[in-house]
Structures are given as structure tokens and as C-alpha cells.
Amino acid sequence: MASPITDPLTPAHAVTGAVFDPRVSTVIDDGAALTLRPAAVVMDLDRLGMMQPSRLSFMRTLVRRMVREAWRITEVCFALDDEGYGEAIYCLEAGPETYHFVVFSKPLEDALRNDRVISNQWDLTMALVRGQLSDDQLDQLRRNVPLQEAGRMDENVLVLSRANRSARSFAEVVARLATGQQPDVERLKVAGYLCRTTAVYGSGKFGMAGWHVVKTSCRSFRTPFSGEMFTCYMLRHFSCRQVEHIARRQSPGTAVTIAPEIERYIGIGNATGLGMAPFLIRHPVLISHWMIQREIALARILNQTDCDAPKRYALQSMLRRVVQHLQETTVTADYQTSRNQILIAACLALIAKLSRRAFCAGLTSGGWKVLLSFVEDHYGPAAEELVQVLLFELYPHLVDPLEESMAAEERLDLDSGMTLVELLVLLETHYDWALNIDFDDPNHHALFWYRSEEKMEPRLGDRACDAGAEREMPLLIALGVRQCFDAMQRFLADNPDSLVVDFLIAHPDQLATVRRVQTMCALPYGDIRGNLSDRNLEPMHLLRAKLSFFGVGKFDPKSKLWVRNTMFQGAPIIADLSQDLNPDHWYFPTAPVL
Numbered sequence: 001m002a003s004p005i006t007d008p009l010t011p012a013h014a015v016t017g018a019v020f021d022p023r024v025s026t027v028i029d030d031g032a033a034l035t036l037r038p039a040a041v042v043m044d045l046d047r048l049g050m051m052q053p054s055r056l057s058f059m060r061t062l063v064r065r066m067v068r069e070a071w072r073i074t075e076v077c078f079a080l081d082d083e084g085y086g087e088a089i090y091c092l093e094a095g096p097e098t099y100h101f102v103v104f105s106k107p108l109e110d111a112l113r114n115d116r117v118i119s120n121q122w123d124l125t126m127a128l129v130r131g132q133l134s135d136d137q138l139d140q141l142r143r144n145v146p147l148q149e150a151g152r153m154d155e156n157v158l159v160l161s162r163a164n165r166s167a168r169s170f171a172e173v174v175a176r177l178a179t180g181q182q183p184d185v186e187r188l189k190v191a192g193y194l195c196r197t198t199a200v201y202g203s204g205k206f207g208m209a210g211w212h213v214v215k216t217s218c219r220s221f222r223t224p225f226s227g228e229m230f231t232c233y234m235l236r237h238f239s240c241r242q243v244e245h246i247a248r249r250q251s252p253g254t255a256v257t258i259a260p261e262i263e264r265y266i267g268i269g270n271a272t273g274l275g276m277a278p279f280l281i282r283h284p285v286l287i288s289h290w291m292i293q294r295e296i297a298l299a300r301i302l303n304q305t306d307c308d309a310p311k312r313y314a315l316q317s318m319l320r321r322v323v324q325h326l327q328e329t330t331v332t333a334d335y336q337t338s339r340n341q342i343l344i345a346a347c348l349a350l351i352a353k354l355s356r357r358a359f360c361a362g363l364t365s366g367g368w369k370v371l372l373s374f375v376e377d378h379y380g381p382a383a384e385e386l387v388q389v390l391l392f393e394l395y396p397h398l399v400d401p402l403e404e405s406m407a408a409e410e411r412l413d414l415d416s417g418m419t420l421v422e423l424l425v426l427l428e429t430h431y432d433w434a435l436n437i438d439f440d441d442p443n444h445h446a447l448f449w450y451r452s453e454e455k456m457e458p459r460l461g462d463r464a465c466d467a468g469a470e471r472e473m474p475l476l477i478a479l480g481v482r483q484c485f486d487a488m489q490r491f492l493a494d495n496p497d498s499l500v501v502d503f504l505i506a507h508p509d510q511l512a513t514v515r516r517v518q519t520m521c522a523l524p525y526g527d528i529r530g531n532l533s534d535r536n537l538e539p540m541h542l543l544r545a546k547l548s549f550f551g552v553g554k555f556d557p558k559s560k561l562w563v564r565n566t567m568f569q570g571a572p573i574i575a576d577l578s579q580d581l582n583p584d585h586w587y588f589p590t591a592p593v594l
Contacts, residue, residue, distance in 0.1 A: 025524045027296060034299035036524070040433065042291060045530030049541030050382040053587070054389040055396065056293055057551030058225045060584065061403040062233070063571055065220070067583035069095055073234075073574050075241075080105065082249040084242045087142070089133065090234060094220040099158075100133045101234040102126060104146050105242065110167070120150070124195060124238075128159040128231045130209070130218055148199075155209045158221065159231040163197040163239075166269060170194050170243065173258075177247035180254040183262055185591050189328045192554065192569045194239040196269030200228045215407060223406050224286070225550065232567050236268045237574055260573065261592035267569030270552060273562035274458045277542040278449070281475045284516065284526030289408035290549055291525035300398040301391050302372070307363040311394050316354050318390045318588075319347045325588040331556040343386065346379035350387070393587065412515040416501035420492055423500055423514065427485050430521045433529045434478035435485060445479070446535035448472040460539065460561070477516070478531050484513040553589065 025036040041047065053060070065071075072093040080086040085105045092099040103126040125146045129137070137156065144151030148162055165171075168191040173183045202225070204210035214221055221227040240263050247255040258266070280287055326340045326347075353359045353374075362370055368391060376384040392399045428435065439445045448469045452459045463469050474480070487510060491503050500518075504511055520526045528545075531537070540557050547555065552565040570589025572581060 025295070027292070027299070029296060029300065034296060034303065036292075036295040036299050039524040040529065042295060043525055043527065043529045045528055045538075045541050047381055047385070048528065048545040049538060050385045051545050051548035052386050052389045053548050053551040053553065054294065054297075055392045055399045055584065055587075056290075056297065056403055056406070057549055058223070058229050058406075059233075059551030059568060059571070060587070061223060061400075061406075062226050062229045063586075064400065064403075064583045065226075066094075066577055067572065067581065069220075071220075071577060073237075073577070076100070078241070078245070080242065080245050082246070083107070084246045088238055088241070089138075090237075092220075092230075097218065097220050098131060099218075099220070100129045100131075101231065102129060102133070102138070102141055102145065103235070103238050104142065106146065108164070120148075122148075122162040122198070123165045124163040124235070126161050126163070126231060126235060126238075127153070127157050128227055128234075129156050130158055131156055149201075149206060151206065153207045155207070155213060157208045158214060158218065158227045159200060159202045160206060160208060161197055161200040161228075161231050161235070163195045163235055163268075166191055166194055166196055170239075174243045174246045174250070177244060177258065178251040178255050180256050182256070182259050182594065183266075185262065185265070185594070188262070188265060189591055190330045191269070192265060192566050193236075193267045193269040194243055195235060196271060196564075197232060197235060197567075198271055200231055202228050223403065224290075229550070229567075232268050232270075233571070236266065236568050236571075239268070240266060240573075259592075259594065260575065261594060263573050264570055264576075264586070265589065265592050267553075267566040267571070267589075270565050270567055271562060272543055272547065272565065274460065274539055274543075276546055277539060278458055278473065278475055280528060280542055280546055281477065281532075283410050284520055285410050285412070285523060286408045287528075288520070288523035288526035290406055292523075293402040293405050295525070297392060297399040297402055298388055301395050302367065302369050304395065304398075305367050307360075307367055307371070309360075312354050312360060312363070314394060315387075315390060316351050318393060319351050319354075321590060322386065322390070322588050323347045324590045325553075328591055329554050329556075331554075333557045336555070336557050339382065342380075343382055346375075346383040347386075349379065350375065350383070389587075393584070396584070412512075412519045414500075414511075414515045415518050416499065416504065418500045418518070420488060420495070420498045420500055420503050423503075423517070424485070424488050424492065426521050427481060427488075427517060431478075431481045431485075431517065431527075434481040437478055437482065437531050439479055439482055443535045444531060445533050447533045447537055449475045449532065460537075474512070476531075476533050477527055479533060480513045481517065484510045484517070 025038060027034050027036060074091050075088070076091050077087065077089040080088065085107055087105070088103050090101040092101065103124055105124050108121055108123045125148060127141055127145045129141070144153060145160065148160065153160060169187060172187065173194060176183055202208065214227060218227070221230065240258055244257050323344050326344050329340060331337055331340065372384055372387060375387050437444055442464070446463055448461045448463055450459055450461055450468050450472050451457070458473065461468055487507050488503060491498065491506060495502060500514060504514060539560055540563060543563055544555060547565060550567070552567050553569055554566040556564045558564055570586030572583055572586070
């Protein structure tokens with residue numbers, strides 16, 4: 001059976017062994033037992049929709065590595081015309097490894113600019129390539145990268161992506177730079193980016209290097225999604241150089257470059273829809289691994305008893321920063337605006353509490369556990385999830401080593417010799433949340449997931465009125481568990497001493513569910529505890545969970561089905577990488593004051 005720590009990249013100091021209970025999870029960490037939060041809390045779908053980026057988010061860990069290992073990024077080619085069209089090449093030297101980032105810019109009519117993944121024309125297309133870049137390779141990239149999915153790559157290409165200019169900010173920033181003015185910070189609070197990516201591909205798609213190649217041969221990008229995040233980071237850099245270039249060509253005598261403070265505040269936009277949701281269901285081992293590292297980090301911190309005045313003052317300062325960040329975040333959905341306002345009120349109330357002597361005395365005697373319990377009781381789980389990631393900032397030495405433990409082999413094992421009664425007990429114990437759903441109620445079995453033939457994107461259909469339910473994607477884990485459980489009970493009635501293999505011979509259609517159950521019972525956080533066919537499903541919760549691991553900010557839902565967000569806003573710029581700086585100063589970024 002798969003182990004939560006069978007990862008060759010897991011350092012000895014991260015996790016040394018694990019024994020899990022379905023109600024209270026315990027992990028042995030450096031010889032000591034840590035109690036983790038129960039899966040019923042951590043993997044609740046509503047709570048997943050409240051997750052915040054943390055020190056373990058992939059953007060944060062990437063920037064730390066870039067600074068720690070003194071990555072050197074140089075411009076090799078910048079061949080753009082007056083309108084910013086052409087190509088640019090950057091070289092990355094990361095220790096003994098060399099990579100190249102190649103970007104192509106071409107004219108695009110406004111009517112053809114589309115954020116949807118199914119679009120076939122873009123302002124920018126780009127690729128991250130390992131090793132040196134020959135003339136033949138560059139010619140091949142010129143032919144294929146602009147085609148995106150329709151092109152073909154080779155194993156030297158790690159990441160493929162594309163982006164569009166922001167209709168709200170790109171031209172305006174060019175115009176201001178051309179007249180000698182800096183970008184309008186108030187406008188950047190609304191759209192804090194110049195370009196917005198619509199897809200970032202990696203892990204073997206379209207002939208690119210597979211993940212097994214990347215994690216063993218590209219040590220700089222050995223952790224999940226680090227190559228994809230670096231591509232977005234370089235797109236951010238290029239977008240700033242591109243607007244400066246166009247401004248200089250428009251007005252050589254007056255044009256200025258972007259001030260460093262403002263350049264750090266400029267991020268990369270991203271539009272994400274339902275296409276991201278299936279990943280969380282199809283990679284339960286990896287998701288459990290990600291969650292375990294976060295929960296270990298939290299448990300380590302909750303074992304600390306040094307809730308002294310300096311740490312409380314630091315927490316107050318971070319809460320003030322969150323308030324400013326949320327106040328500077330513009331969203332269009334009323335419900336998201338309301339949630340942000342509620343979180344602002346909770347932060348302000350907690351800031352006041354942390355100034356009261358009696359309250360602080362309780363923390364001194366009871367530790368951070370007392371604080372988190374108080375926050376959840378008085379301000380709700382969303383505030384609790386926020387305070388947790390802020391506590392991470394107080395203990396980097398306890399959190400940061402876990403970043404090397406985020407990779408896992410996605411493998412579901414089968415124990416065919418287990419008795420069927422044992423498997424039945426596992427289902428009753430670990431999947432009671434699924435067995436408690438009444439799928440005979442039409443509202444609990446109302447939606448189905450399918451892939452649109454026209455758009456080639458995951459979609460949600462209504463069984464009552466939409467065709468195609470017979471082609472639904474196999475994402476309804478709770479329903480599958482219910483059906484498997486019922487089939488097992490019927491089989492056991494006639495075969496009380498049977499083994500799993502006997503059941504599967506009679507019911508081969510249950511193989512996938514049995515493998516998942518047997519594997520995930522040893523991993524506490526792999527399966528999302530929610531009914532993905534419920535009529536009241538909030539798909540945004542799924543997107544929020546995965547995006548929080550990426551590290552995105554300014555979560556702006558445009559409907560129940562897609563969201564706009566910002567990446568790398570506030571992060572160090574390339575000019576900062578060679579400086580002796582704190583690479584973690586950019587959590588919950590706030591607008592600069594010039």
C-alpha cells in the first residue's frame with residue numbers, strides 16, 4: 001500500500017514515519033508525534049474554498065530557491081519592432097544548469113483576443129527550454145511554439161504557454177511611460193498586471209519532457225509546478241520590458257522606465273476555469289502529500305510555546321497588511337466582496353484583541369492553539385485559515401524545509417488478498433462521509449461533469465435538462481464509493497469469506513474504486529469530502545484550493561465556473577535576485593507609495 005512518505009526527494013528531517021487514524025491523524029516528525037487536524041476538517045469542500053497562499057505555495061518556494069541559489073538571468077536577444085512584436089530570449093544559469101526562456105510576440109486584433117483555453121491566437125507565446133539553444137532548435141521553436149497545442153515539442157522543452165495583453169492596463173502604461181510618467185498605482189490596484197496567461201502546459205504534453213525527466217534531470221525545477229511558475233515569472237519580466245520598449249519607440253525623448261517599486265507590484269494575470277478542477281480528483285496521492293506538508297507545518301507551529309510580545313506584534317503587523325491588501329483588491333462578484341469585507345472585520349477585531357493584556361496572557365500560557373481556537377469560534381473558519389498561514393511567516397525554519405517534500409508518485413495500489421469484510425470496514429470507517437450522502441435524492445445527484453466536444457474543456461451539466469450524462473467524466477468519487485459499497489454488501493451476502501480478488505472477478509468495474517480506497521485509507525487528505533454532483537456545488541472551492549498551492553492572489557470569481565487572479569504581484573524582480581534581500585516579503589502584497 002502506498003505510503004505518505006515514499007518520496008525519494010523527502011529529506012530525513014521532514015517526515016520520518018506516519019501512522020494515521022481516520023479521526024485524528026498523527027505523524028512522527030523527528031521522533032516526536034505530531035497531531036494533525038482530522039481529514040473531516042481539512043478536506044471539507046467548503047473549507048478548501050477558504051484556503052490562502054502560504055510559504056509552501058509554489059511561487060513562494062520558487063522565489064526562495066532563485067534567491068538562495070543566486071540564479072542568474074540575462075537577456076540574450078530582444079528583437080522587437082516599434083509595436084513590440086518580434087522575439088526575445090533569456091538565459092537562466094542556475095548552478096550547473098542552463099535554461100532558456102523564449103517568447104514570441106505578434107500582432108493580434110482586439111476582436112480575436114480571448115482568455116479561453118480554446119482560443120487559437122494570442123499576443124504572446126513562450127517556452128522554457130533546457131540546455132543550450134542551437135539555431136536549429138530556435139527555428140523549430142519559431143515554427144511550433146506559436147501554434148501551442150497544434151505544434152509539437154521535444155524533450156528539451158519543459159513548459160509551453162501563451163498570454164494576452166491586458167485590455168485594461170497595457171496600452172495605458174505604455175502611454176504614461178512615453179510621456180515620462182510612472183504607471184498609475186490606483187489603476188494597478190484594479191488590474192495589477194500587463195499581460196494575462198490563459199494556459200501553462202508542462203509534464204510531457206505535446207512531446208515535452210515528462211515529469212519523470214524533469215524531477216531527475218532538472219534539479220532547479222524538481223518540485224511540482226516550479227517550471228510552470230518560472231515561466232509565468234519570466235512572462236512578468238518580459239511584459240515590463242515590452243511596454244518600456246514600445247514607450248521608447250513612441251517617444252524617445254521623454255519615455256521613462258518603470259520604477260522598481262512599481263515593477264515589483266506588477267504581476268501576471270491568469271484566467272482559470274473548470275479545467276483545473278479534475279486535477280484535484282485525479283491526483284489524490286499528490287494532493288494528500290501537499291496537504292500533509294501544510295498540516296505538518298501547522299502542527300509544528302502549534303507545538304511552540306513562544307507566543308511572546310515580538311511575535312504578537314509581528315502578527316498584528318501582518319494582519320494590518322492583509323487588511324490593506326483586501327481593501328486594495330477589486331472584485332466584481334458581490335459574494336466575494338462580502339467575504340473580503342467579513343475577513344477585513346475579523347482582522348481588525350483580532351488586531352485589537354492582540355493589544356489586550358488579558359488576551360495576550362492567555363496566549364502566553366496556552367500558545368497558538370488558544371489563538372486559533374479563539375479565531376475559529378469568534379470569526380469563523382475563513383479567518384482561521386488566514387491566521388494559520390500568517391503564523392507560518394513567524395517560523396520559517398519549521399516550514400521551509402517541507403518544500404522539498406511536495407513531490408509524490410501518483411500510484412494507486414491493490415491488495416487483492418485482503419478479505420472483503422476488511423475492505424467493507426475500511427469503507428465504513430474512512431468513507432462514512434460518502435456513504436452518508438443520499439444519492440436517491442435528485443438534488444444530490446443533479447450535476448455531471450463532461451468534456452465539451454466543441455470547447456475541449458470540462459463542463460458541468462444538469463441531468464434534468466442536459467444531454468450527455470452517459471459520457472460523464474469519472475470524477476464522482478462519493479457516488480463510486482456508494483455503488484462499490486452496495487455491490488460488496490450484496491456479494492458478501494452469498495460469499496461471506498470472500499477476498500477482494502473474488503469480488504473484483506465478479507465486479508471488474510469496481511477495480512478503480514477499490515484501488516483508490518485501499519490506497520487512500522493510508523493517506524488522510526487525498527479525497528475531497530464533498531459531493532461533486534450536488535445541485536448546490538460551488539466549483540470555485542475546487543479552484544481556490546489548487547490556486548492557493550500555486551500562490552495566486554486577488555481571487556476574483558467571474559461566475560461559478562471561472563475566476564481571474566494575479567500571480568507574482570509584489571515578488572522580487574530579476575534585479576533583486578543578486579541582492580542580499582528577504583525573498584519572502586511579498587505575501588499579501590500592497591500598493592507602493594512613491
